[in-house]
Amino acid sequence: MHKNDLSERDICTKFITPALERAGWDVATQIREEFPLTKGRIIVRGKLHTRARHKRADYVLFYKPNIPIAIIEAKDNNHGIGDGMQQALGYADMLHVPFVFSSNGDGFLFHNRIAPDGIIERELALHEFPTAETLWQWWARHRGLNDRQNALVTQDYFSDGSDKSPRYYQLLAINITIEVIARGQNRILLVMATGTGKTFTAFQIIWRLWKSKAKKRILFLADRNILIDQTMTNDFKPFGSAMTKIQKRQANKSYEIYLSLYQAVTGNEEEKNIYRQFSPDFFDLIVIDECHRGSAAADSAWREILEYFSSATQIGMTATPKETREVSNIDYFGDPIYTYSLRQGIDDGFLAPYKVVRIDLDRDVTGWRPDKGMVDKHGFEIEDRIYNQKDFDRTLVLEQRTQLVAQKITEFLKKTNRFDKAIVFCENIDHAERMRQALVNENADLVAQNSTYVMRITGDSEEGKAELDNFIFPESRYPVIATTSKLMTTGVDAQTCKLIVLDQRIQSMTEFKQIIGRGTRINEDYGKYYFTIIDFKKATELFADPDFDGEPVQIYEPRGDDSPVPPDVPEEGERSGVTYPEPGEEKGWTGVAEPGPEGEGGVRRYVVATVEVKVAAERVQYFDAAGRLITESLRDYTRKALAREYTSLNDFLRRWSSTEKKQAIIDELSEQGVFFDALADEIGRQSGKVFDPFDLVCHVAWGMPPLTRQERAEQVKKRNYFTHYGEQARRVLEALLDKYADEGVAHIEETQILTIAPFTEFGTPLEIIRGFGGLEQYQQAVHELEEALYA
Incomplete structure (x- = not known):
């Protein structure tokens, strides 16, 4: 066979791989063919979904299993030697790879991104492909790494022999972190979107540093007990007996890997004594999960741990760095060394995309003013002013508004699936309780079957918090609908959550991203490929903010010595036995269903039952292929x-x-x-x-x-299109025409359609196809049918 007749795969097998082997590359450990980079963006169309084409490099060459060093893009021999270069350069950008090759089997076009002589591209014969050691020496010399640093950056990541290896962005996050630590950087910030595997990434970073003995005693901090326990039994399991969880009053110093809640080592003096039992230089490395929370604030009790162990290398990991005038991750950790955003994750197909349903209520749009002297349902005279969306469910409760929101949520679930997990974000605990009641009444039939169908899961509800794990676990059917305020904005790995309802005004980009992150995980086993956001309070306007999903920008303004210090209230999570108000709650309210008389520092919350509320506008908002809102x-x-x-x-x-x-x-x-x-x-x-x-x-x-499809089908029938076929074939084609009218062209193009009624009446698929003279003739008949349909 002539070289021009060979397929691209043949070119790889007969020319490119042999050239690599002759240059000393190990097929088993250094050459990865058809290397997957992305999974392909999930495209949602109505209730259906499909995946866009995924990105896959023909070859990725590794110096060590954890260090990609070169890309090769192959083409068949009808292409020029450099026709794959631009595609290969795109893949090289994704993997931060310095050496790029294109080949058609005649030789290689070599693109050297770190060429010291300024000649970036040159052609190489097949036998001139460089060795792995040559490329590695060029790269190490370019980066200026010494032998000790090289030993650390080439330390292998953990592999148990399974197919699970880091995704391309995880590999980048791990390698970049290891390199900056090798160079001596001790404060590090990694930004990775919710659902992209921060814990797995953290494990691989810790494993390499621990195995190389660069870091011998390591502390991993998280903010919920379940996260610690899951981490120990899942991603961190390979650490085995070297690992322990710090409990109250325990300070066993014989382990190497320690996991702890922030709250287990902070709070009252007794708890603080736990970490003080360790010397300040005991830990070499501290990894802080969800570091946008307490450790972002300079006066936080959680920050006290980090400052006590200030000699340790500290890695902060978060999906949403907190950057306000009062708190800052960047001020403490420095600029992120690597960012993998929500938008990138959705575009690559690793995160679930979303569609938005905006529902505007008339009172939210126009506002509401009470009649003069009007009193609420508790007899309090309502202050005479215009109340708008900022007031609803905070200073003014319109009970019919709550009922309408619950009705619209229930309508949506009835049209989709009433057992799709849903989180309803409310303004405060009182609002979450009223929403629970309204949803119970709207779904009385399912609540009668199981009382946990709807649950309020907030910081003050022990019964609700007890059901949080059941809500998270895909295997647990109940609860289905969770109403909440702040508790579920972060740290809740709700893989099967398909509906996020926003009945909360959200002004913080950090909080908005955290809430959206509750829906971004994909779980193909449970049919979770995308999620829907129902927005009642225009929160999704933040999608249009230029800062959405952009690089975090520091806007921190350190306070002077005489500036007031806000109270240190731990955010939601494990409470260590101490009762705190839920963050965001107005001071003075305790989350009871109805507030009593106005308390010290409290805000009057009027409750009105008689004001009618209607839907002013309802629309689905669409996002283009790049994830931008279509305006x-x-x-x-x-x-x-x-x-x-x-x-x-x-x-x-x-x-x-x-x-x-x-x-x-x-x-x-x-x-x-x-x-x-x-x-x-x-x-x-x-x-x-x-x-x-x-x-x-x-x-x-x-x-x-x-x-219409029916009109097209009728036109074909009127033309007596089937006359030149035998009786059996005519009956099959007429049935295909009816299927087209009912279901569309996609269904008649697949031979699997022959396995369902009415085709089963004509015989087996094989018998039907034989009636046309064979598969090729059957496919030709379908093609001619389509031509007749679209003539």
Whole structure:
């Protein structure tokens, strides 16, 4: 066979891999072919989802199993030697790799990003491919690492022989952290979106530092007992007997890896004595999970631990660095050395995307003013002023508003799945309790079956907190709906949560990201690929903020000595037996269902039962392929997207006609952000008809009058299209035509359709296909049927 006739895979097998082996590269440990980088963004269309094409490098070469050093992109021999270079450079950017190669089997184009002589690209013969040691020496010399530093950065990560290895961004976070520690940096901040594996990343960092003996005694701090326990039994399990959990009054110094709650070593003097039993230089390394919380504040009790062990290298890990005028992660840890954002995670397909349903209520939009002398349900005269969204559920309770929100949540679940886990974020504990009551009444049938169908999970409710683990665990059916205020904004790994409801005004970008992060985990085993946000209080306007998902910017303003110090109230999590008010609660309120008379420093909360509240506007907001909110009309957006793909109607028709499977074009346009389901809903609502994607495209982009699937099917039947087929084949094609009218073109293109009724009446799939003369003839008949449909 001539070289030009070989496939890309053949070129790899016959020319590229042998060239690498001749250069001394080890196939088992150093050469990874078809290396997966991303999983492909999940694209949501109505209730359906698909994945965009994932990114995969033809070759990633590793100096050691944890150190990627080169990328090779292969092409078949009909391409030039450098045709894969631009693609390879994109992959190299993702992996921070310095050496990049492209090949068509004739040789290599070598792109050296650290070339000392300024000649970045040159061609190499197949036999001139550099050795692993050569490339490593060039890179080590470029980075200026000495032998001791090199020994640390080349220390292997943990592997148990399974397929679980760090994802590309985890590998980067681990390697960058190890290198800056090797260079002597002792305050480090890693920013990784919720659900991207911070704990696994932390474990690999600790493992390499521990195994290399660079760090001998290590403390891992988290803020919830369940996180510590899960960490010990899951990601940290390989540490075995070298690991312990610090309990109250325990200070056993014979271990090497220590895990502890912040709260277990802070609080009252007795608890503080636990960490003071360790000498200040006892720990070499401290890793602080969720460091945006207490350790961000200079006067926090949690920060006291870090300052006591100030000689240790300290790594802060968070999805949302806290940067306000009062508290700052960057002020303590420095700028992040690596950031993997929510947007990147969704784009790569490692995190679940979201769709937003905005519901505006009339009283929220226009405000409400009481009649003169009006009293609330408790007899208190209501202060005469205009109350708006800022006041609702804080200083003014409109009971019918709560009922309407509960009704809309329940309506949504009834249309989707009433057992999809949902978190409803409320303004405060009182609001969370009233919302629980309203949801119980809206879902009385399911609550009668199990009283935990709806639970209030807040800091003051022991019964609610006891159900938190059941809400989190995918295996537990109940609770289904959780109402909360602050307790579930962070540290809650709700893998199967499919609905986030925002009935809370959110002004903090940190808090907003934390709340959105409750829905971003994917769990394919339980059908969790995306989630929905129902927003009643315009909180999702923060998606449009330029700071959303951007790099954190320090805006910290240190207080002077005479500045008032805010009270140190630990955030939600484990309470160490001490009762604290929930963060964000107004001082004076204790979370009872109805407040009593105004207390010292309290705020009057009026309760009104008689004011009617209605929905003013309800709309689904869409996000394009890059995750940006679409602000123009769906039709205008679609028209522009189609104009980028096709120069004219004729161009589209040629592509449609020449493509063997029409679903391929539909999938391709879906990846470009065309919302076929949404367009079908919008155009169908206006006409009461169901249209094919083909007609939607032609109608929206070029103004062609659309035909329904039923109309297209009837036209084919009128043409006596089936006359040149035998009786059995005609019956099959007529059934395919009916299936098209009912379900669309995608279904008739797959041979699996022959395994369902009514086709089972005609025989087995094999017998049906034989009736056409074979598979090729059957597929040709389906293709001709499609041509007739779209003629």
